[in-house]
Amino acid sequence: MPDLLVIKSCFLSCLLVLLQTSSSQQDEQSQLLLVSFDGFRWDYVNRVPTPNFRALMDEGVQVEQVENTYITKTYPNHYTLVTGLHAETHGIVANEMYDPIHNLTFSMEGSEVYDAWWWEEAVPLWVTNQKAGRKSGAAMWPGSDVAIGGTYPTHYLSYNASMTFETRVEKLIDWFSGPEAINFGVLYWEEPDESGHNLGPESPLMDVVIADIDEKLGFLRGKLRTAGLYDKVNLIVTSDHGMTQLSHDKIIELDTYVSRDLYTWIDKSPVVGILPKEGKLEEVYNSLKNANPNMVVYKKEEIPDHYHYRHNVRIMPLIIEVKEGWTIMQNRNGSFMLGNHGYNNSLPSMHPLFVARGPAFRCDYTKASMRSVDLYPLMCSILGLKPLPNNGSLSSVQDLLVETSTPKPVVPPVPREPSCAWAVGSVLGAALVIGFLFIFVQQVTQRQHLPLHLSNSEITQPLL
Numbered sequence: 512m513p514d515l516l517v518i519k520s521c522f523l524s525c526l527l528v529l530l531q532t533s534s535s536q537q538d539e540q541s542q543l544l545l546v547s548f549d550g551f552r553w554d555y556v557n558r559v560p561t562p563n564f565r566a567l568m569d570e571g572v573q574v575e576q577v578e579n580t581y582i583t584k585t586y587p588n589h590y591t592l593v594t595g596l597h598a599e600t601h602g603i604v605a606n607e608m609y610d611p612i613h614n615l616t617f618s619m620e621g622s623e624v625y626d627a628w629w630w631e632e633a634v635p636l637w638v639t640n641q642k643a644g645r646k647s648g649a650a651m652w653p654g655s656d657v658a659i660g661g662t663y664p665t666h667y668l669s670y671n672a673s674m675t676f677e678t679r680v681e682k683l684i685d686w687f688s689g690p691e692a693i694n695f696g697v698l699y700w701e702e703p704d705e706s707g708h709n710l711g712p713e714s715p716l717m718d719v720v721i722a723d724i725d726e727k728l729g730f731l732r733g734k735l736r737t738a739g740l741y742d743k744v745n746l747i748v749t750s751d752h753g754m755t756q757l758s759h760d761k762i763i764e765l766d767t768y769v770s771r772d773l774y775t776w777i778d779k780s781p782v783v784g785i786l787p788k789e790g791k792l793e794e795v796y797n798s799l800k801n802a803n804p805n806m807v808v809y810k811k812e813e814i815p816d817h818y819h820y821r822h823n824v825r826i827m828p829l830i831i832e833v834k835e836g837w838t839i840m841q842n843r844n845g846s847f848m849l850g851n852h853g854y855n856n857s858l859p860s861m862h863p864l865f866v867a868r869g870p871a872f873r874c875d876y877t878k879a880s881m882r883s884v885d886l887y888p889l890m891c892s893i894l895g896l897k898p899l900p901n902n903g904s905l906s907s908v909q910d911l912l913v914e915t916s917t918p919k920p921v922v923p924p925v926p927r928e929p930s931c932a933w934a935v936g937s938v939l940g941a942a943l944v945i946g947f948l949f950i951f952v953q954q955v956t957q958r959q960h961l962p963l964h965l966s967n968s969e970i971t972q973p974l975l
């Protein structure tokens with residue numbers, strides 16, 4: 512019975528979309544809002560009631576687990592989501608980086624973030640969207656307040672951690688409204704990552720944090736509704752990575768194995784870039800190779816193929832990866848967190864979730880997995896943009912979309928193909944007309960012969 516209700520509400524919302532988008536808005540651009548709740552592990556939706564996530568799943572699509580890109584950190588993965596490239600290709604290989612050619616370091620917390628050249632090995636989707644003559648809006652997505660290739664998003668907010676989620680949403684709603692509306696928006700929120708680090712994902716206190724994220728999603732849905740955008744804007748909610756529980760018993764102290772004088776430490780646990788001092792590579796490597804069963808050290812050229820994490824000067828000559836749940840620091844004076852991410856991107860604990868709804872998406876459809884690199888060609892298809900060369904594949908995720916015909920990414924955009932809403936609406940509309948005619952004829956005939964049959968009211972009920 513609940514299934515039936517879901518299908519019914521889904522069809523009804525499709526019908527509403529049809530009624531809203533028929534004729535007048537047929538040739539308008541598709542609108543798309545991409546939302547990231549940092550560190551939202553795929554299975555968080557199963558821990559506490561999350562009615563707003565559930566509603567999106569019922570009205571749209573759910574991908575249970577997203578295989579993100581290595582390393583499973585915030586900056587690399589947020590840039591992957593908007594470029595479709597693995598970190599080695601888009602160049603944001605870690606939250607903390609060293610570029611040996613420029614002899615400069617990058618820190619997520621530093622002002623280097625605003626030096627555009629760090630980002631310019633790739634072109635993010637908001638720039639491509641604007642090159643096609645459209646408008647983009649960005650609320651604090653990593654890299655979105657940087658003039659990448661000389662271009663800022665049409666509207667953007669400079670990063671300010673104190674700005675509430677609600678304020679960010681209100682800005683975006685403004686940008687999506689009116690005659691000068693953007694067609695592509697990105698929205699970033701710092702939680703539940705921050706709490707996941709501090710409390711550890713296993714903490715019962717995380718339940719409150721997850722419930723709060725669901726409420727925030729509810730706020731966004733409400734604002735979209737009030738602005739008349741809910742059935743117009745394609746809404747994607749996803750994340751950059753998951754989170755795993757750490758333990759004070761699982762700490763590796765690098766000082767035990769190798770002198771600090773022999774190398775420079777780049778980036779943090781659990782994947783550490785090691786830059787050996789001139790001529791010290793073999794010595795450092797040999798000291799670490801068999802040092803601890805809970806860590807692996809790779810020479811750059813030995814990094815496993817499946818990580819797609821090798822071909823960039825910002826990837827250090829040696830990298831150390833620790834096993835899930837372990838922390839690496841130079842000594843115990845380093846900072847310890849109860850939760851972390853960054854590990855092997857094949858681990859389920861590192862995987863984010865993906866839910867989406869709107870005119871481009873199928874209704875009440877679940878898929879087991881997708882790769883985060885596939886999101887970029889998916890978004891390009893929705894926006895009618897020609898994707899730049901990327902590591903994703905539209906065909907792997909095409910089943911999420913209503914238009915199962917071969918996509919026609921063209922710039923400038925052609926009028927949109929009839930959507931799911933159109934197809935479902937047409938069928939439903941026809942059924943409606945036939946149903947009414949049938950009932951009308953039946954009633955007229957029955958009035959002449961018999962009293963109104965009970966089953967007629969049962970048939971008419973769902974049509975009202």
Ligand SMILES: *[C@@H]1O[C@H](CO)[C@@H](O)[C@H](O)[C@H]1NC(C)=O
Binds near residue numbers: 614
């Ligand atoms: C790199 O920059 C540092 C200062 O940040 C400087 O001390 C060092 O000499 C530079 N190295 C090279 C190779 O230029």
Ligand SMILES: *[C@@H]1O[C@H](CO)[C@@H](O)[C@H](O)[C@H]1NC(C)=O
Binds near residue numbers: 671672673674675
């Ligand atoms: C950051 O946002 C807060 C809250 O909206 C505001 O009070 C503050 O002035 C902002 N800071 C900057 C530097 O804009």
Ligand SMILES: *[C@@H]1O[C@H](CO)[C@@H](O)[C@H](O)[C@H]1NC(C)=O
Binds near residue numbers: 842843844
């Ligand atoms: C940790 O720091 C304290 C004070 O800052 C210092 O006395 C101690 O030796 C340090 N411990 C290690 C293992 O380096």
Ligand SMILES: *[C@@H]1O[C@H](CO)[C@@H](O)[C@H](O)[C@H]1NC(C)=O
Binds near residue numbers: 856
């Ligand atoms: C990452 O995890 C996958 C799946 O468990 C495994 O096959 C692979 O060997 C792991 N890679 C590394 C380098 O540990």
Ligand SMILES: *[C@@H]1O[C@H](CO)[C@@H](O)[C@H](O)[C@H]1NC(C)=O
Binds near residue numbers: 819900902
């Ligand atoms: C990812 O895509 C870029 C751009 O097409 C390409 O240069 C790179 O080789 C690809 N990487 C992989 C692992 O296929």
Ligand SMILES: [Zn+2]
Binds near residue numbers: 704708852
């Ligand atoms: Zn984090």
